Amino acid sequence: AQSVTQLGSHVSVSEGALVLLRCNYSSSVPPYLFWYVQYPNQGLQLLLKYTTGATLVKGINGFEAEFKKSETSFHLTKPSAHMSDAAEYFCAVSDRSYSGGYQKVTFGTGTKLQVIP
């Protein structure tokens, strides 16, 4: 069964500093991987995803993530944090195979990013 672990439920960075949010997964085969962002009182929206091809994936708002199979990781980074980046970030994983006729996306427990002026 697939699972995803986000290290650090809260991360604080200074404005302009590097953002690094960690995500590790467990899956029998390389899965599909996603990062979603949730702003206060809103639904989730996709930042970026890895399905196949290039392992360094660029997303919206200057975020990127690298799929590292050997480390079973998909960490999210942004070179310079902005105040507007303050939000909850969710890593998600899905197996490529169909189990019981469907594929399910499993979300991590989330990391709340605080940006300090």
Place this chain on the structure above:
Amino acid sequence: DTAVSQTPKYLVTQMGNDKSIKCEQNLGHDTMYWYKQDSKKFLKIMFSYNNKELIINETVPNRFSPKSPDKAHLNLHINSLELGDSAVYFCASSPTRDSYNEQFFGPGTRLTVL
């Protein structure tokens, strides 16, 4: 135009009542979902429909009953509400049932059971 909309946005009710949450998407997607997000922000899939057919039914009390009258709508009816049902419920949609697709989330319905 809102891509995925939910009504109501807030729902406050007493234990034992029955309530419904409605969801509509205007993206032309085939697949819709219901998620529950608890107070610790943990997001858990409850149900998924593909072209009005139930394809995911997680371990959810049978007090929860989804209904999809057409592929643009997915409603959630909850009977005999309990304190533990208090959460934010998100509807989402995706183009197809394949999990590599982006899921588009609604704004959520915050349910408070007193």
